Amino acid sequence: MDMVSGNDHLFMNPDEGGLAILGATPAFPSPVHVGQPNIGDREALLERIDAILDSRWLSNRGRQVLEFEQRMAQLVGTRHCIAMCNATVALEIVARAVDLSGEVIVPAMTFVATAHSLQWQGITPVFCDIDSLTHQIDVEQVESLITPHTTGILAVHLWGRPCNIDALARLAEKHHLKLIFDAAHALGCTYRGMPLGGFGNAEVFSFHATKIANAFEGGVVTTNDDALAEKIRLMQNFGFKGTDNVIHLGINGKMHEVSAAMGITSLDSLGLFMERNRANAAAYRDGLGDVPGLRMLEWDARERNNYHYVVLELDEDRAGIDRDTLLAVLQAENVLARRYFWPGCHRMEPYRSLPRYVGLNLPATEKVLSRVLVLPTGTATDGERIARICQIVRRAITQSERVRRQFASNEYNDLS
Numbered sequence: 223m224d225m226v227s228g229n230d231h232l233f234m235n236p237d238e239g240g241l242a243i244l245g246a247t248p249a250f251p252s253p254v255h256v257g258q259p260n261i262g263d264r265e266a267l268l269e270r271i272d273a274i275l276d277s278r279w280l281s282n283r284g285r286q287v288l289e290f291e292q293r294m295a296q297l298v299g300t301r302h303c304i305a306m307c308n309a310t311v312a313l314e315i316v317a318r319a320v321d322l323s324g325e326v327i328v329p330a331m332t333f334v335a336t337a338h339s340l341q342w343q344g345i346t347p348v349f350c351d352i353d354s355l356t357h358q359i360d361v362e363q364v365e366s367l368i369t370p371h372t373t374g375i376l377a378v379h380l381w382g383r384p385c386n387i388d389a390l391a392r393l394a395e396k397h398h399l400k401l402i403f404d405a406a407h408a409l410g411c412t413y414r415g416m417p418l419g420g421f422g423n424a425e426v427f428s429f430h431a432t433k434i435a436n437a438f439e440g441g442v443v444t445t446n447d448d449a450l451a452e453k454i455r456l457m458q459n460f461g462f463k464g465t466d467n468v469i470h471l472g473i474n475g476k477m478h479e480v481s482a483a484m485g486i487t488s489l490d491s492l493g494l495f496m497e498r499n500r501a502n503a504a505a506y507r508d509g510l511g512d513v514p515g516l517r518m519l520e521w522d523a524r525e526r527n528n529y530h531y532v533v534l535e536l537d538e539d540r541a542g543i544d545r546d547t548l549l550a551v552l553q554a555e556n557v558l559a560r561r562y563f564w565p566g567c568h569r570m571e572p573y574r575s576l577p578r579y580v581g582l583n584l585p586a587t588e589k590v591l592s593r594v595l596v597l598p599t600g601t602a603t604d605g606e607r608i609a610r611i612c613q614i615v616r617r618a619i620t621q622s623e624r625v626r627r628q629f630a631s632n633e634y635n636d637l638s
């Protein structure tokens with residue numbers, strides 16, 4: 223163990239210095255958030271909004287939505303793209319459109335919307351463990367979870383890294399299952415050089431404010447299946463085909479024009495957002511590369527990546543402090559790092575109280591979720607901020623013993 227203690231002889235270390243949790247002034251005067259929205263060209267957005275108001279066409283596939291859908295389809299290389307009010311409703315509609323029922327296998331390590339989109343409509347999410355190195359769904363376990371009730375797999379490209387698509391596709395084919403991807407994190411990313419968006423029966427992207435590109439709120443379904451696209455279009459607009467002709471059960475999942483205008487504006491700047499994130503990730507790597515007990519999740523240099531999540535894993539035995547203590551240290555400095563997706567869907571309501579999930583044990587998920595911390599990036603973050611954040615992390619670990627004692631003795635141990 224190369225645990226570093228906070229003994230007095232270490233005060234010569236240049237990384238040593240004041241920490242707010244030990245009484246110093248916070249490093250940042252105002253909160254630094256994870257997922258601060260990226261905002262593209264404001265003038266271009268306002269021009270689009272003016273055009274929307276001038277046209278008095280606010281929703282129902284106006285010019286902005288049509289353009290946004292075209293742009294997205296082009297970007298991910300699919301025949302169809304359907305813009306939605308958000309990704310959660312998009313997942314729900316896709317689940318219905320491909321006739322999911324009974325049981326559907328999902329990772330427990332994801333944003334809870336992935337599971338809720340199934341449970342909301344009476345489909346049972348069957349939680350699967352992950353690979354602790356990549357954080358992606360464990361394909362071998364997926365196969366072991368298949369029962370006669372299983373109708374599909376809803377996999378997630380967690381953190382924008384592609385999950386093991388080829389293996390999942392083989393499984394889905396072998397067992398006649400539908401395969402859907404929650405690509406909420408994965409805009410702009412590739413798998414074996416091909417853009418995410420065209421795999422499985424359909425993929426769903428989120429344009430929520432916290433994602434790399436946003437439409438304030440928004441979601442997108444991409445697919446190469448003509449019949450499925452047609453069905454999804456009906457379902458998202460009350461089943462209307464034409465003006466007075468309802469031919470299907472539907473709901474309202476439409477994206478409105480101002481959202482689409484923001485979506486287009488965001489896509490216009492996607493390259494800039496990705497480049498900033500890439501530079502930020504490199505700055506974090508420079509600042510944290512050799513800190514004992516810290517692992518920064520890698521990106522595959524052979525793929526195109528959006529670098530939107532800076533994911534740390536903290537090994538308490540080697541770092542001398544645990545993840546929650548590091549989180550408290552950062553919060554005291556006004557760095558609002560996040561424990562995504564703690565404690566895991568299976569430990570959230572309604573799942574944790576349902577007999578089916580009581581005692582469900584997902585060792586890799588639980589280990590990773592106890593160690594993960596997500597740090598701020600995006601266009602609201604720059605190299606100077608990152609250097610300061612890295613310095614805080616280094617100080618917390620070089621002074622781990624003092625930090626741990628302080629954490630045990632004061633109000634910072636309540637993170638709720």
Ligand SMILES: *Cc1c(COP(=O)(O)O)cnc(C)c1O
Pocket residue numbers: 308309310311332333335336378404406407428429430439440441
């Ligand atoms: C953000 C997110 C969603 C939900 O997206 P919304 O557009 O907010 O509904 C779904 N799945 C994952 C993995 C997400 O991160």
